[in-house]
Amino acid sequence: MLRTIRICTWALVALLAGAVVLATSGVRMPWLGSHELPLAAAIGGPFELASTNGGTVSSSSLKGKPFAVFFGYTFCPDVCPTTLLDLSLVIKQLGPAADQMNYVFVSVDPGRDSIEQLKLYLSSFDPHIIGATGSEAALADMARKYRAIYEKVANKDGYTINHTASVYLMDADGRFHGTLGYQEKPDVVVAKLKRLMAGA
Amino acid sequence: MMTTGTKLRSAAAAMTLVLGGAVGWSAIGHAADAASADGTIKIVESWTRATPAGAQVAGGYLKITNSGSQPDRLIGGTLTIAGKVEVHEMSMTDGVMKMRPLEQGLEIKPGETVEFKPGGYHLMFIGLTAPVKTGDKPQGTLVFQRAGSLDVTFDAMAMGTMPAGHTHN
Numbered sequence: 223m224l225r226t227i228r229i230c231t232w233a234l235v236a237l238l239a240g241a242v243v244l245a246t247s248g249v250r251m252p253w254l255g256s257h258e259l260p261l262a263a264a265i266g267g268p269f270e271l272a273s274t275n276g277g278t279v280s281s282s283s284l285k286g287k288p289f290a291v292f293f294g295y296t297f298c299p300d301v302c303p304t305t306l307l308d309l310s311l312v313i314k315q316l317g318p319a320a321d322q323m324n325y326v327f328v329s330v331d332p333g334r335d336s337i338e339q340l341k342l343y344l345s346s347f348d349p350h351i352i353g354a355t356g357s358e359a360a361l362a363d364m365a366r367k368y369r370a371i372y373e374k375v376a377n378k379d380g381y382t383i384n385h386t387a388s389v390y391l392m393d394a395d396g397r398f399h400g401t402l403g404y405q406e407k408p409d410v411v412v413a414k415l416k417r418l419m420a421g422a
Numbered sequence: 423m424m425t426t427g428t429k430l431r432s433a434a435a436a437m438t439l440v441l442g443g444a445v446g447w448s449a450i451g452h453a454a455d456a457a458s459a460d461g462t463i464k465i466v467e468s469w470t471r472a473t474p475a476g477a478q479v480a481g482g483y484l485k486i487t488n489s490g491s492q493p494d495r496l497i498g499g500t501l502t503i504a505g506k507v508e509v510h511e512m513s514m515t516d517g518v519m520k521m522r523p524l525e526q527g528l529e530i531k532p533g534e535t536v537e538f539k540p541g542g543y544h545l546m547f548i549g550l551t552a553p554v555k556t557g558d559k560p561q562g563t564l565v566f567q568r569a570g571s572l573d574v575t576f577d578a579m580a581m582g583t584m585p586a587g588h589t590h591n
Contacts, residue, residue, distance in 0.1 A: 296474070299481035299547075300512065300540045301519045303474050307582040334478075342476035346581070377523045380548075382510075384520040404514065 265390070265398035267367035271328065271360060274341040274353035279326060281396045288399065288418045289324040292389040293370050295331035296343045301387050301404060302327075309389070310348035312411045320350055322419045329355040330365065330372045331383055391418050458569035462490030463530070465564065470547070470576040471583055472556040480554050482507070482545030482576055483538045483585065488530040494568045497527035501562035501576075505549025512541060527567070539585045556580045 266281075273279035290309070294302035306327065313320045327344065329335035332355045335343075340353030355361070365372055372385040389402035391414065399418050402411055456465040468484035482501070488494050499507040509524045528543060530536055538544050545564075554560065558578040563571045 296477060297479050298519075298521075299479045299544065301514075303471075303477070304540070304582055306474070339476055343474050345476075346474035371518050375522065378525060382521040382523070384518055386517055387514060387519040388517045401517075403517070404519070 265367075265369050266392055266396055267364075269360065269364040269367065271354040271356040271364070272337050274337055274344060279352055279354045284324055284326070284392075285396060286394055287323050288391065288393050288421075289326055290389050290391055290402070290415070290418075291326040291328060291368075292387075293328050293330050293365065293368075293372055293385050294387075295329050295383050295385070296335050296339060297331060298383070305387070305389065305404065306344070306347045306351065308405065308408065308411070309351065312408055312415065313348045313350050315408065315412055316415060319416070319419065323415065325351045327351055327353050328361070328364065329353065330361050330385055332356065332358060332361065391415070393418065393421065454575060456564075456572045456574050458566065458572050460490070460569055462492075463488055463494060463566050463569040463572065465572060465574055468574050468576045469583075470554055470560065470578050472558075472578055472581045473550065473554045474581070475553060477553065478548065478550055480504070480547040480550060481540065482547055483540065484545075484574070484576075485535055485537045486530055487535040488532055490568070491532050492568060493529050493531050494566045495527045495529045497565055497567055499545065499562055499564040499574075501547050501560055503551050503554070503560050504547035504562075505551070507562060507564075508546040508548060509543070510546040511543050514541065530566075537585075554578045 268281045270278050270280035270282075292305060294305065296302065309325060313325065325348075327340070329340055335355055337353070337355065340355060344351055344353045356364075361372075364370075368390060370386040370390075372383055374381050374383050387404040391399040391401060393399045400414060402414060456468070457463065464487045466485050466487075468482070470480050470482050473480050486496065496509055498509070501507050509528050510521055511524055511528075512519065512521045514520070523546070524543075528536065536543065547560075556578055559575050560578065561573065561575045564574050565571045
């Protein structure tokens with residue numbers, strides 16, 4: 223059973239990766255932009271988490287503007303700060319246009335990342351980036367809807383968390399639009415975000 | 423390949439230089455190399471990165487060469503500004519970042535040079551007592567099974583610094 227789920231997840235990831243490659247290869251694939259695509263419908267969905275801006279951030283509160291969302295944790299020495307920095311540089315490059323979308327960093331480590339800790343951590347990055355976290359159940363539910371993988375791995379005196387490093391791009395209706403790969407070229411990222419904001 | 427990212431980073435680094443800090447990793451003189459008492463283990467280019475506010479962890483990067491005739495094993499270390507130091511391995515598989523401590527340490531074969539770098543082997547500094555700022559030089563030790571303990575100084579580079587020769591995906 224677990225094995226089947228794993229195989230299905232990887233198949234979906236492979237399919238997704240293929241779609242992203244095609245979508246960015248310059249070959250026009252009209253069906254990839256179609257919101258009727260079952261694949262697109264399969265990623266994303268309702269969620270509600272505590273926000274570093276106070277109150278909650280949810281699929282409903284984000285409605286009306288596209289958003290970028292990714293999963294991580296502050297005990298991550300490399301990928302998470304680098305992704306946050308890369309995103310901060312891209313937001314700067316976008317200038318005022320950056321306001322036309324939202325950026326959400328979801329901590330999948332509620333045991334160590336309180337909202338206060340997230341707020342402090344994010345103070346080192348672009349203020350557009352909203353920090354969010356919630357109960358283990360709320361996070362597991364969101365990750366499942368986003369087909370994101372995260373797993374806590376215990377070691378002799380603590381734990382690490384393996385997690386999907388991609389940034390998800392969602393349109394103004396909360397539907398899946400595409401992904402940003404880890405350390406993708408900033409020019410490509412800027413172009414993708416502009417396309418997302420243009421609703422293309 | 424000079425991407426906008428590296429340009430941005432170079433620009434940021436240049437700005438830091440103006441402000442009295444360091445410039446990109448490949449361009450500066452670095453912390454003194456370290457060698458074990460028996461001369462078999464040598465450590466060069468030891469560096470770390472500035473951390474975001476409130477960060478509890480940082481990565482440590484370096485190159486280790488075993489010029490001895492026996493395999494040796496990096497089994498641990500210390501850092502004055504961290505509660506503990508672990509040897510970790512990171513990998514990226516199909517977009518999933520995986521990190522695990524190497525509880526038995528890492529073997530360095532005779533004649534081998536192993537580079538610890540972002541995205542691969544790294545030292546995990548855990549329980550930082552203070553944020554790492556660009557230009558800091560945190561000091562510590564690395565302990566090898568055969569060669570014993572070496573004093574190592576890490577150059578703190580700007581956040582997002584990548585080793586020389588790194589290119590974006």
